[in-house]
Amino acid sequence: MDALSAKCADLVLSILVCLGAPPLLNSAFLGTLAESSALETDASFPPPRFIRARSEEKSSHGQLPQIIAHRGYNTKFPENSMAAFRGAIEAGAHALETDVRLTRDGVVVLSHDPTLMRCFGVEKKISDCDWEYISGLQTLKEPHESMPRLLDLIEFLAQPDAASIWLQLDIKPDINADEMMSRIAAVFKQVPESPGSPWKERVVLGFWAAKYVPLCQKHLPGFPLVNITFSVAYAEQFLAMDNISFVMMQATLLSPRGRNFIKRAKVAGRQVISWTVNDEYDLDWVVKRKLDGVITDDPKRFVDLMDPSNGKAISASRPLSKIPGLVRINFLVSTFSWLFGWKHGYGIERRFPLFSSRVKTS
Template identity: 25%
Template structure:
């Protein structure tokens, strides 16, 4: 079975992660899903940012949780990826809105308006000073879009079991993905997660701990694997029956899957 290709923070191999430009490029490549991390600003907005501080992606020591959206909107979230872009006289004009901080609402609107079904995998980051308010605000936004039902094009992911429990209480039909990055977590996690929850191991677990992956598979749970950027890792996912591959390089993954499963028609079917 052909897995869904999910763009990890957008087409983040080529473009700055979590920018609208990275997500639009991923959509144009045919990605069936988009992955994002969300954090809450000081004035209560959900924004797509991975790190708690902004040193890596916006060249400032500020923390997302202590800054208002207006302050974040003044920062450049793209230059770190290509610091020499301003010296390229032949580069096309840049739409600054594609490179500034991206709110989750804007990303949801982009997906809702796209001309085919695209799924969203939203990861809530913990620990955070706001605790469960992150999930509360997230579910409120999903309700605004009518995306709190079982057939909605959205799933919520977290390494925090408690965070996913909150989402389950607030929106019981939303699909949940328990992320795990260490094989020793699985024996504990398997006893407590919901029977319909997806499991999201890192690609390192597929490489180094196949017995753990086999144990997960025996429970009948779907596997969504991150971060799959190489052909040999994609092959491991196919062997394991993985349902979704989360990749910084969605275009490459789609091209490789086209060779194995067919071309454009198959790709569109996989995205639906």
């Protein structure tokens, strides 16, 4: 793409953000997805069997999705806090989802945002602060909690009472990729594994950008991977690699292309998880489509809804008032995906050196 075309694509992206597109759909974010590194050897990752849907004889579908607490139990506790993680497990969640960031002095902390403003009321970037400073802050939301380190969460999950819980890490693309993966690997080396429950069978590395794939192989070999994405077009390229599964935006999966992608992923033996699912009608759709998991803000509500012993079927129709918003999101996502492909290229045969002829295809 020439410079003028690239500027035109960036301009359209900016206009769409102004029209109300989700914040992650912007030129800077999409630019990080285009960064990639070539693999020096064939990529090989284990299948993430522990994230598969649960067998359930009492369900008419024979299975139910696993319930994954989005930043912990964040409707009741401050997000990404130890209280939220403990609360999610007590509520019956099967897994936790959290986001990782790096402090200025290289400590891996748990925060969705790159800044401290929304959760702590401090107008500073996490990357500009040392851990000693951040550790003294308290959340604006009650009960007031401090920001935990990844080390704190892993030590908690190493306890016998949490041995059945697995963890999905959301690794953002807008950070120093090599340093982040190196620091994450160092954390797991510090905490002894539970007997019979190695971290490789309890932790799945969630990446947005292709550049993380070789770095996961370099720093955390043997850990399973999932591609977190809002774009079917971006996800499709990873079907050519063994055992990479998917965490997809719910609105994207509802589209015809999304439903077709689910079928293709299942045929390829991949797991598909939907984010973020908070309404009963969306949960009903996930169950009927036999997805493997739902990432939700309210794990207790979904635990209750999917409890076979209550004798109730999960059934709800999507309100007509929700349809225009769904159409809008799919339009924005499709437009962004097309612009991204136009600017950066998609697929094995084009602009992603990660997927060279050295990587096995199926």
